Amino acid sequence: MTARQSSGPRTVTLPEAITVKGLSDRLGISPIEAIKRLMTHGVMAAMNDTIDYETAAIVSSELGIAPSPEAAAAAVATAVREDEEGEEGDEAGAPRPPVVTILGHVDHGKTSLLDAIRETNVVAGEAGGITQHIGAYQIERGGNPITFIDTPGHAAFTAMRARGAQITDVAVVVVAADDGVMPQTIEAIDHVRAADVPMIIAINKTDLPAANADRVKQQLTEQSVVVEDYGGDVLAVPVSATTGAGLGDLLESIDLVSEIQELKANPDRLATGTVIEAELDSRRGPLATILVRNGTLRQGDALVSGLISGKVKAMFDERGERLKEAGPARPVRIMGLEDVPAAGDVIEVVENERAARRIVEQTRREAEGASGVRSGHVTLDTLFHEVSAGNVKELLLILKTDVRGSAEAIRSSLQVLGTGEVKVKVIHTSTGPVSESDVMLAGASGAIILAFNVRTEPSAASQAEINGVEIRSYEVIYQLLESVEQALEGLYEPVYERVVDGTAEVRQLFRSSRVGQIAGSYVTDGTLLRGDRVRVLRNGEEVADTSCGGLRRFQDDVREVQQGFECGIVLERFDAFEEGDVLEFYHQQRVN
Numbered sequence: 001m002t003a004r005q006s007s008g009p010r011t012v013t014l015p016e017a018i019t020v021k022g023l024s025d026r027l028g029i030s031p032i033e034a035i036k037r038l039m040t041h042g043v044m045a046a047m048n049d050t051i052d053y054e055t056a057a058i059v060s061s062e063l064g065i066a067p068s069p070e071a072a073a074a075a076v077a078t079a080v081r082e083d084e085e086g087e088e089g090d091e092a093g094a095p096r097p098p099v100v101t102i103l104g105h106v107d108h109g110k111t112s113l114l115d116a117i118r119e120t121n122v123v124a125g126e127a128g129g130i131t132q133h134i135g136a137y138q139i140e141r142g143g144n145p146i147t148f149i150d151t152p153g154h155a156a157f158t159a160m161r162a163r164g165a166q167i168t169d170v171a172v173v174v175v176a177a178d179d180g181v182m183p184q185t186i187e188a189i190d191h192v193r194a195a196d197v198p199m200i201i202a203i204n205k206t207d208l209p210a211a212n213a214d215r216v217k218q219q220l221t222e223q224s225v226v227v228e229d230y231g232g233d234v235l236a237v238p239v240s241a242t243t244g245a246g247l248g249d250l251l252e253s254i255d256l257v258s259e260i261q262e263l264k265a266n267p268d269r270l271a272t273g274t275v276i277e278a279e280l281d282s283r284r285g286p287l288a289t290i291l292v293r294n295g296t297l298r299q300g301d302a303l304v305s306g307l308i309s310g311k312v313k314a315m316f317d318e319r320g321e322r323l324k325e326a327g328p329a330r331p332v333r334i335m336g337l338e339d340v341p342a343a344g345d346v347i348e349v350v351e352n353e354r355a356a357r358r359i360v361e362q363t364r365r366e367a368e369g370a371s372g373v374r375s376g377h378v379t380l381d382t383l384f385h386e387v388s389a390g391n392v393k394e395l396l397l398i399l400k401t402d403v404r405g406s407a408e409a410i411r412s413s414l415q416v417l418g419t420g421e422v423k424v425k426v427i428h429t430s431t432g433p434v435s436e437s438d439v440m441l442a443g444a445s446g447a448i449i450l451a452f453n454v455r456t457e458p459s460a461a462s463q464a465e466i467n468g469v470e471i472r473s474y475e476v477i478y479q480l481l482e483s484v485e486q487a488l489e490g491l492y493e494p495v496y497e498r499v500v501d502g503t504a505e506v507r508q509l510f511r512s513s514r515v516g517q518i519a520g521s522y523v524t525d526g527t528l529l530r531g532d533r534v535r536v537l538r539n540g541e542e543v544a545d546t547s548c549g550g551l552r553r554f555q556d557d558v559r560e561v562q563q564g565f566e567c568g569i570v571l572e573r574f575d576a577f578e579e580g581d582v583l584e585f586y587h588q589q590r591v592n
C-alpha cells in the first residue's frame, strides 16, 4: 500500500507501528527525508527503527497526505475499541498520571530522594511487600498516582529521548543545598530544556547546617532558571531525603505542574508502551519493565516490539506482586517476550499472537530490504540545503571549550550569527572533553558539537559515528565562527589538505599491451597505497595529478608498498613517465 495520488486528497493507511523505511515507502519519499522530518519533531530514528502510528501520522499530515489507521490488514486497528469510535487520538482520553524523572549532580541525592519518595507510599498493611528495582515505580498520593523513573540522571533521560521515547512529563532537578549548582546540575538543566519538559527544582539536604537554599536560588538565576521567590515561574521546593521534610510539598508541586499539562491517555484501547529496562533472567527468560503509554496492558496480550514478539505470560508491579492489567503511565515488569528488547524500544499489543508474528516478519523483511544508510543528521555541510528546504529553522549547537572564558566569548559571538531564516542557539556549554553525554544530547536534539581546544573522548567519538552526530574541532575562535557563519550563508566550503603517504622514484619503464605504461619504481619514503592520489613531479615541477591505477610487486597486485621496496606503478590517464620522475602518493584530509 502506498500513498495514492488521485483527484481527491491524498491518503495513506498506516499500521500501529512501522519502520521509518516502511513509512517512507508508503509516503513516496526517501528514508532520509523521513528521518529528517522526524528529527524536526525531536524523534531520532534510524531507517530500521520502528515508530508508532501517532508519530508516523504527523509526518504524513505534514506532507499533506491524510493518514488513517490500517484496517484488517495488520489486524491492529482493532486496537481501538468500539466505544472509542469517532474519538480523535489521545486528546479525548481520560486523565493519566504524570511520569517524572529525577536529574542532578552526582551525590546531590537523586537516589536517596527516589527511595524516600517510594517509602512515602508504604502504607500500613502493605509494608511487607519488598520493593524491587525495576526501573520505575508508581506511588499514590491522595488518590493521584505519580510514576517515577527509577534510573536517575540525564544519561538515561537523554538516551531514551534519542530513541524517540520522550516519556518524561515532569523533570525534577535536584540541587544539594550545601553544595549548590554544579557542572552536572547545569548539564541536567540543559538536557531538560532541550527536551522541552517542565522542570521543578528540589533543593535537597536542607537538614544540613551548611545548607543555603538562597545561594542555590541565586546560582540558578545565573543559569536563567528563575524560581518563584525571585519572580520567575520555576517551582523550587526545599526537601531532605534523609528526614523526609518537604517531600509532601515536592509531590504537590509535581501534581500542580502535571495538572497544567492535562495529560491524557485512552485506557480503553490495546496498550502501547516503552521499554524502560530489560534483562534475561535465567529462570524466567526475558523480563522487561514497560511503561504503559496508552491503553491498558493485560495478561495474555500478544506483543510486538520491533523484531521481537511475545505474549504477556505474567505481569508484576514494583513490589513483585502479580497484576492482571495495567493502565496508562503504569510501570510493569512483564514475562513472555521471546527476546530482550532495548531500553527505549516501543512495545505494543496486537490482536493475537499470529498477528504479532506476522508483523515481526513484515518488519524483518522491510529491514532486510533497506540498505544501511545512516541517519541524516544536520551537519555544517548540509545546513544551508536544509535551511533552504525549510527543514531547519534553528541551528542548535553544543559548545565544549577548554576554559570558561572562551566559552562565554564564543557563545555570545555565535548567538548573533543567525540570519533572518535561521537562528543560532547554543543549547549547552561546558568545559572539558566532548563526552558521550554531549553526543547523546546532540543526537536527541539534532545539534552539532563544536569543540574548542578540547579532545573528544574515544567512546564519544564512536557514539557520534554511529549516530551521525557531527563534532567539529577548532583551535582558533575566528575559524570556528567563520565556519558557522559560512554554513549559514551557504558559502561553507570544506577545506582539504594534502597528506603525503609515500614517495617513489621512477627507475625503469615498461610497456604492457593491457595496462599501458608501467613505471618500475623504488619507494624512497613512506608507503604507497593503491587507493591514493598521485602527483608526478619532474625536476620539482608537477606534470600530472591523477590517481593510482595499480601497484605490482613481481606478478602480484598489491595494496601497498613500503619504503625500500621496488614495485611497478600504473597511473590513471597518464602514460608519459620518464626515468627520474618522482611520484608523490597522497590523500586529502579535511581541515575545517
Ligand code: GDP
Binding pocket: 104, 105, 106, 107, 108, 109, 110, 111, 112, 113, 152, 204, 205, 206, 207, 208, 239, 240, 241, 242, 243
Ligand atoms: P545521587 O548520586 O544523586 O543519587 O546521590 P545519593 O542519593 O547517592 O546521595 C549521596 C549522599 O548524600 C549519600 O551519602 C546520601 O546519604 C546523602 N544524602 C542524600 N540526601 C540527603 C539529605 O537530604 N540530607 C543529608 N544529610 N544527606 C543526604
